[in-house]
Amino acid sequence: MLTIKEVTKQTGITVRTMRYYDQIDLLPPAGKTEGGHRLYGEKELKKLQEIQFLKSLGFTLEEIKEMLADTEHDWFTGLKKQLGYVRNEKKRIIEMEKTIQGLLNEVMLNGKIDLPSVQKLIQLYQQNADKKEVYREEMFDDNDQELLDMLPNMNSGDPDTLEWIALLGRLKKEMSKGPSSPEIQRIVKRMLEKEQETYGNETDFGEKVWEIRKSPEKSERAGFYPIEPEVTEFLEVAFHIFMENEKGQEEEK
Incomplete structure (x- = not known):
């Protein structure tokens, strides 16, 4: 004893x-x-x-x-019930992890957290998950579905997403210098390089995504993280300047 x-x-x-x-x-x-x-x-x-x-x-x-x-x-029934509980908890924890990662990314992108806006955004995405899938299927063909999974996800901590967030955050900080400034043009160059690295020669897909990105309404329907219209407008001008400069350099060779 x-x-x-x-x-x-x-x-x-x-x-x-x-x-x-x-x-x-x-x-x-x-x-x-x-x-x-x-x-x-x-x-x-x-x-x-x-x-x-x-x-x-x-x-x-x-x-x-x-x-x-x-x-x-009845061990079988008891264990089966517990397995269901554990699986539901697992889903809840995964969603919690995504939310926390999204908040961290929000800080990286904007330097602060606007909790009411983030909460509204999360609720919106959860409520419209099915509608988002329907809209994406309407806008993208079967070949594009695989590429959609490679898009940056605000609630993800993968290296590609974090680099996109860092680039967008830098762009917002440097916008006051103008779209043709060296700082902005370096950011645009890296963004285009990343697009090429990720999607290769699938230019049609990139154009589809950009067209949706330029519309807050379409972005919301597609479940994309919202980017302010002034930022997308600024980016479009900066991209145009970059492509014109590239074209001019090619002609000089």
Whole structure:
């Protein structure tokens, strides 16, 4: 027989937890010493292991108590139910992760968080998920669907998305210098390079995305992160200047 302190030393479970298990009749001790100290035998230690294992699977103490007390407990149904719960929790945590990443990206892009706007944006995307898919299917053919998955996602932390966010953030900071400034033209050059790296020669796809991007209404319907109209207008002018400069340099060769 082991005393409660010896059990806690072996298992790492606190004395308070062991006392609580006894209090709720989940794991009563095998007996007590003359001084009133709880004693635990091999049977109790085995049950303690079972309790800790079921806890690790997400079962509540009340559920564990019922499961271990009923020798004819329907383990299949119980585990199936718990699996459903865990899967739902997994989805919730993934969505939470995406939201937090989106907030971090919002700070990178704008230097601050506008919580009401972000909350409204998240709710809007969640509510219109099905409509977004329908609209995308209308606007893009089957060959484009694969490319759509490669678009930057505001709620993602992948390197490509983070670079796009950094480029757009820099662009916003430098806009006051004008679309033809060296700083803006360097940003535009990198954006075009990234577009080429990602989509290759699929220029039609890039043009479709840009046409949608220029319209706040279409961007919302497609589920794209909203970019202010003044920014897209500025970018279009900057792109045009860059292409004209490139054309002029080619003619000079």
